[in-house]
Amino acid sequence: MPQALPYLRETPSQTAGPYVHIGLAPGAAGFDIYREQLGRRIIAPDTPGERIRIEGCVFDGTGAPVRDVLIELWQADGEGIHPHPEDLRHADCAPGFRGWARIVPDFDTGLFVIDTIRPGSVPGPNGRPQAPHLSLWLVARGINTGLQTRMYFDDQDNAADPLLALIEQPHRCDTLIARREGAIYRFDIHLQGDRETVFIDV
Numbered sequence: 001m002p003q004a005l006p007y008l009r010e011t012p013s014q015t016a017g018p019y020v021h022i023g024l025a026p027g028a029a030g031f032d033i034y035r036e037q038l039g040r041r042i043i044a045p046d047t048p049g050e051r052i053r054i055e056g057c058v059f060d061g062t063g064a065p066v067r068d069v070l071i072e073l074w075q076a077d078g079e080g081i082h083p084h085p086e087d088l089r090h091a092d093c094a095p096g097f098r099g100w101a102r103i104v105p106d107f108d109t110g111l112f113v114i115d116t117i118r119p120g121s122v123p124g125p126n127g128r129p130q131a132p133h134l135s136l137w138l139v140a141r142g143i144n145t146g147l148q149t150r151m152y153f154d155d156q157d158n159a160a161d162p163l164l165a166l167i168e169q170p171h172r173c174d175t176l177i178a179r180r181e182g183a184i185y186r187f188d189i190h191l192q193g194d195r196e197t198v199f200i201d202v
Helices: 002-007 020-024 170-176
Strands: 051-059 070-074 100-103 111-117 133-139 147-153 177-181 184-186
Touching: 070 111, 100 111, 147 170, 170 177
Parallel strands: 051 184, 147 177
Antiparallel strands: 051 111, 070 100, 070 133, 133 147, 177 184
């Protein structure tokens, strides 16, 4: 009954359990229980676009790698099109491109690997173009609410990106920039500490 709502007690908050990564990405933990693992493939072999590899770790406040984190990724294709009906151009999205994935790091080293294509620029608020980026969401034990962040590229022009322009301490923009190291991009995420990654309140 609506009049009873003020008397309902608040549900206590809980962090994600220690096995959340296994529940959401069981194949990465060695459990072959699904015909197709959800979120394992971002692109198909024939998807057009520049292939890129991203490697990194998620670190806790002590600098130790978080090995049981789950990362969800969203991105546009090489032309800046999302494969989602809210993108008016979604019918023109690259073939075989999903634009979404679940990534689990190596349980021994904490290193995560993302094999995808370089995203294109997408429209932002008021039609302003956003610099090419990946949107990332993290969940792990000890995190009450999933953490949202972005990853940009150091070899792209990020100067006019509207989200980066909102960061009050410009030097912290560096925590969102992946660095090209030979054939890969390196992107580490720091949950706390002096190098804490900028997280987005969405």
